[in-house]
Amino acid sequence: MNKFLSIALILFTTVSFSQSQEETTDWITRNSDGREQVFYNENDGTLHLLAVRQAGNLLTTFVNEINPKDVKSISVKYGNDGWNSINLNFKSSGSTVDYYTVDKNYEMIGEVKSINKYGMNISIESDRELIDSFKKAYIHLFKTIGIEVKDGNMF
Template sequence: MRKITLILIITLGTNSLCSQSLDETFDWIARNSNGREAVDYDYEKKKLLFISFRGDSWRSVEEIDPKNIKTIKLKYGSNGWNSVQLHYNLSKDISYSTYFLDSNFNEKPETRKNYKNGKIYIDFNLNVNKEKIKQFKNAFLNIFKKLGINLNDDDEMFKNE
């Protein structure tokens, strides 16, 4: 019994040491998306922030409650653009907000729009190959795991059929 307990402790300890922290994962996403996309977490509001950068003047933010996400899925495009899709749990009332940031990364309040329902998923779309988009998917799985949320993996669900 002691050997099993010791093995379990070593295995769990090694697993937690090997996985990235939230901040390391956020940094990896920003670096590997060529600065086009970023993810952050607002600990006060308990919201995930998906930030898109397009040039120096256009920065949009989508703010979501991560508990509303149910599944994760890869979508491969024919033109080199592949994406990770985060699907909402449609059995819940879903609310999310979008807004823009100014050059100092402050919210432009006049641009905030609040939505209720109507959206099925968030599409994290990047011009990367299939191997790299799988790494992005793993990064998102790590984020949700660190937040205590287990996502259903639609890509794995039907893999053995």
């Protein structure tokens, strides 16, 4: 009976303290000061990675649409200048990434372009502790979508 209660308690705490997909994407946005945003489109199964940048008065958002099923692992690359990166590593065949730019009203500028890539690099100004937390958040985000990805720094 004690074994059953222990297992039930472990399952309860795991489920109770797990963040939802929305909480995870909100955390990513908040902790990147809004510069990195993520949106999962359940209708077509695409993950939208938004990089918001400002130059003077011009606010531009760069959008990359990926198929999350193509991501094999997520790793961190540490920089020397305060900029660290999250790397979404695609499976060996790579993945087609659609990319485009939108303005401050989310109106598309130009046209959608496609390119085959073997990974996506997300640069974030942060210390090592925070970039490691970003990696965990992205791994958890994929889990909420139903996709198991590996920690690329563990192998």
